[in-house]
Amino acid sequence: MIWFVAKRLLAAVPTLLAVLTVVFIIVRIVPGDPALVILGDQATAEAAAALRTRLGLDQPMWVQYWTFVSNALTGNFGASLVTGRPILEEVGAVLPHTIDLTLASMVLGVVVGVPVGIWAALHRNRAIDVAARLLSLLGLSFPVFVSGIYLLLLFGLHWRLFPVIGNADLSDFGDRLHKVVLPAVALGLTMAAYITRVTRSAMLHSLGEDYIRTARAKGVPWRRVVWVHGLRNASLPVVTVVGLYVGILIGNSVLTEIVFNRPGLGKIIVGALNQRDYAMLQGLMVIYCFLIVVVNLVTDLLYGVMDPRVKQA
Amino acid sequence: MKLRAGLLAAAFAMVAPAAMAQQGTLRVGMAAQDMGRLDPHFAVSTIDRVPMPWMFNGLVRFPPGSIDAAAIEPDLAERWETSADGRTWTFHLRRGVRFHGNYGELTADDVVFSLRKAANAQTSAFSADLRAIETVEAVDPYTVRIVLKENVPNLLGILTNYAGGFIVSRRAVEERGDGFNRAPIGTGPFALERVTPNQSAEFVANPAYFRGAPQIARISYRFIPSDASRDLAFQNRELDLNYGRSDQTWVNRVRQQQGVTVDVFEPAELAIINVNVTQPPFNDIRVRQALAMAVNRAELVRWRGQDTSREGQSLVPRGYLGFTADNGLLPHDLNRARALLAEAGYPNGLTVRVVHTQLPEMLAAMQVIQQQLRRAGITLDLQVVEHATFHQQIRQNLSPLVYYSAARFPIADIYLTQFYHSRSIVGTPTAVTNFSHCGMADAEIDAARVSTDRAEQLRLWATAQRKLVENVCGIPLIETLLVFARRDNVDYGYQLRGSLSLGPQITEASRLR
Numbered sequence A: 001m002i003w004f005v006a007k008r009l010l011a012a013v014p015t016l017l018a019v020l021t022v023v024f025i026i027v028r029i030v031p032g033d034p035a036l037v038i039l040g041d042q043a044t045a046e047a048a049a050a051l052r053t054r055l056g057l058d059q060p061m062w063v064q065y066w067t068f069v070s071n072a073l074t075g076n077f078g079a080s081l082v083t084g085r086p087i088l089e090e091v092g093a094v095l096p097h098t099i100d101l102t103l104a105s106m107v108l109g110v111v112v113g114v115p116v117g118i119w120a121a122l123h124r125n126r127a128i129d130v131a132a133r134l135l136s137l138l139g140l141s142f143p144v145f146v147s148g149i150y151l152l153l154l155f156g157l158h159w160r161l162f163p164v165i166g167n168a169d170l171s172d173f174g175d176r177l178h179k180v181v182l183p184a185v186a187l188g189l190t191m192a193a194y195i196t197r198v199t200r201s202a203m204l205h206s207l208g209e210d211y212i213r214t215a216r217a218k219g220v221p222w223r224r225v226v227w228v229h230g231l232r233n234a235s236l237p238v239v240t241v242v243g244l245y246v247g248i249l250i251g252n253s254v255l256t257e258i259v260f261n262r263p264g265l266g267k268i269i270v271g272a273l274n275q276r277d278y279a280m281l282q283g284l285m286v287i288y289c290f291l292i293v294v295v296n297l298v299t300d301l302l303y304g305v306m307d308p309r310v311k312q313a
Numbered sequence B: 001m002k003l004r005a006g007l008l009a010a011a012f013a014m015v016a017p018a019a020m021a022q023q024g025t026l027r028v029g030m031a032a033q034d035m036g037r038l039d040p041h042f043a044v045s046t047i048d049r050v051p052m053p054w055m056f057n058g059l060v061r062f063p064p065g066s067i068d069a070a071a072i073e074p075d076l077a078e079r080w081e082t083s084a085d086g087r088t089w090t091f092h093l094r095r096g097v098r099f100h101g102n103y104g105e106l107t108a109d110d111v112v113f114s115l116r117k118a119a120n121a122q123t124s125a126f127s128a129d130l131r132a133i134e135t136v137e138a139v140d141p142y143t144v145r146i147v148l149k150e151n152v153p154n155l156l157g158i159l160t161n162y163a164g165g166f167i168v169s170r171r172a173v174e175e176r177g178d179g180f181n182r183a184p185i186g187t188g189p190f191a192l193e194r195v196t197p198n199q200s201a202e203f204v205a206n207p208a209y210f211r212g213a214p215q216i217a218r219i220s221y222r223f224i225p226s227d228a229s230r231d232l233a234f235q236n237r238e239l240d241l242n243y244g245r246s247d248q249t250w251v252n253r254v255r256q257q258q259g260v261t262v263d264v265f266e267p268a269e270l271a272i273i274n275v276n277v278t279q280p281p282f283n284d285i286r287v288r289q290a291l292a293m294a295v296n297r298a299e300l301v302r303w304r305g306q307d308t309s310r311e312g313q314s315l316v317p318r319g320y321l322g323f324t325a326d327n328g329l330l331p332h333d334l335n336r337a338r339a340l341l342a343e344a345g346y347p348n349g350l351t352v353r354v355v356h357t358q359l360p361e362m363l364a365a366m367q368v369i370q371q372q373l374r375r376a377g378i379t380l381d382l383q384v385v386e387h388a389t390f391h392q393q394i395r396q397n398l399s400p401l402v403y404y405s406a407a408r409f410p411i412a413d414i415y416l417t418q419f420y421h422s423r424s425i426v427g428t429p430t431a432v433t434n435f436s437h438c439g440m441a442d443a444e445i446d447a448a449r450v451s452t453d454r455a456e457q458l459r460l461w462a463t464a465q466r467k468l469v470e471n472v473c474g475i476p477l478i479e480t481l482l483v484f485a486r487r488d489n490v491d492y493g494y495q496l497r498g499s500l501s502l503g504p505q506i507t508e509a510s511r512l513r
Helices: A002-029 A034-039 A045-055 A061-073 A087-122 A127-141 A144-158 A173-207 A210-217 A222-259 A265-274 A278-306 A308-312 B002-013 B108-118 B170-181 B227-235 B248-255 B285-294 B297-304 B334-343 B360-375 B387-394 B412-420 B442-450 B454-470
Strands: B023-030 B077-082 B088-093 B133-140 B143-148 B190-196 B200-205 B216-223 B241-243 B260-275 B309-311 B350-357 B378-385 B401-406 B474-487
Touching (some): A034 B387, A061 A278, A087 A265, A087 A278, A127 A173, A144 B227, A222 A265, A222 B227, A265 A278, B088 B108, B108 B133, B108 B143, B108 B170, B260 B285, B260 B412, B285 B360, B285 B378, B297 B309, B350 B387, B350 B401, B378 B387, B442 B454, B454 B474
Parallel strands (some): B023 B241
Antiparallel strands (some): B133 B143, B200 B216, B241 B474, B260 B401, B309 B474
């Protein structure tokens, strides 16, 4: 197991390096001058040139690249070009909020999506199945910025159950939980809709297999057939989708963070892009990439737990 | 960060009796994702500018709520005198003004350091504003002498609590280096306690403030980029002040809420189409005149809103010292515009490729203008790019027409110099924002700047405006005012008519009812 994890982590290094290189090149190809963003439109060309020198942006590209990669390898991502704050400090301040939101949305997506998918599969082509399919279609079609505003209007403004400004006090677990509910619902329902459809289809496939018929012929109770024999075999595609979706959740959280006024990685990355904050963008990409690698690793490990054939291979 | 907050708290505890009167937290919602640089000499974006006068003072100041240059009054300096030739100014500082935390009393040394820092392109974004200063020196701990290379239209204007005029603690800058950007020290009524990235900046009252302890205990300055979410939070009473949209529909909607006042205030941003007179087809004045006559300013104001905008009348915003409406501005006349185009060799109209930003407000305005110009046969092929790209490309002369909206210090000289002096032409080493490549009023602009005769100065600025308008270097469109909404529990302590920091000043007299 340890060797497997180590191998996967080592395999991620070239991926990270490739991503770093691509990001480094792309942010510099995109037009836009960080010095202008920092100094504003009244700055003279002379002042902008002086700032570029101070930020090291007048160095040859390969020097900038080498500085960035060598610093990154030692865990030093430098400071934001715009705010001057260390990047790890900025990320550290918001990462718990992103993790809260991602985990809460994922839990909600799985807790709602899996049972509804199973239920729909067991009632194939009946009213319940049609309703589940329609609802999941609706969930997939509703963008977060629309559902988010409706949730705020209803639960924030009308019933006053949740605050509109969702930046929680990290030292207060109750406050974190209270403020993650609405955004997690907005983000998690879309995931639930997706998982419902995948679970339904995987369950339908699984329930039609010979081992299900055999189990039923042997007199195994129906509930056990569904939850143990059926679901266990249907869970592989579901785990795959959940694993993939966690990556999407981290990326998609930007709109949720903006609508619900939550701090988070997504919001920082958009700000960095708008302000041409190269250092921040590069640092964030490494962190994003690392998170995705970890999620994929956990997914692979879960395969082994659920299907012994994977472990043997 | 905690240590700094502790030190601030400890320092303020020493003047606890004054703090007893303070109450409440003022919650301000701002349309931005995060603060940038908190060094006042680098505070260029709206979000950074708004809290600057909360934390810092200048030698002199605009009275709170005003941007009237004639009303400038003492701030850190209690009085001043000038030499007969107007080039030597001596400022006498107030005694007993203390910096936040344990940074001691303000002295002439801090003032000299601050002004030199503000005048240096390496340490300030506003160095060009202080170009005319030859020397700044401390005569004694409470006296500062400034000698000018040449006369300037309004030295006091440069030294106000605005841009390069803010005074910082020398010791704090030297101790903190780049960290001063994140932990600034001033003398203002509020001190920065902490910034939580992407969330808020928290300020605490400075009970030792030289005008008296503030009545508000804290300010929570919250970064909420989504307009819809910020409005909902304001409606839900989670905010006391809300950065508003200069849009009539928004103003009308917010005014319908109970217990809410919408403040519309100066300075207005003047939107101009700058026309590059060196590039075909706009090197032909008939085409530029056709363009000017195709624009319908009254329609633009109807679109933007009567309460929040007004017609642009010159290439200098209204109300600025030196503004004149008598400048030969061409009226809206579609028939004449079409005739001029035909005369210039474009009987079937023409198509122009224009780079423009995707910022929603600017894009919407440009789309209205695009429609107006189409009626005269001028088709704008808009190349919509991301905002930072727009700023770079217009400085590379990639767009013959540049829509630009800006507010500046309210004196004609600044606007005219930055936008229409040949020294400011984009692409040159001294470039600022002259996109039109016009330099035909250089002589008047330069002469007005150093003139000591106010009547002569006004006449020169008027002539400059007439030359630039008649040559259609730019086409004034609309002036858009600033908007903030406040709950009626907020009393600024003054009437908000204008604010150069682009947001309400929270002073020692402001209170929460």
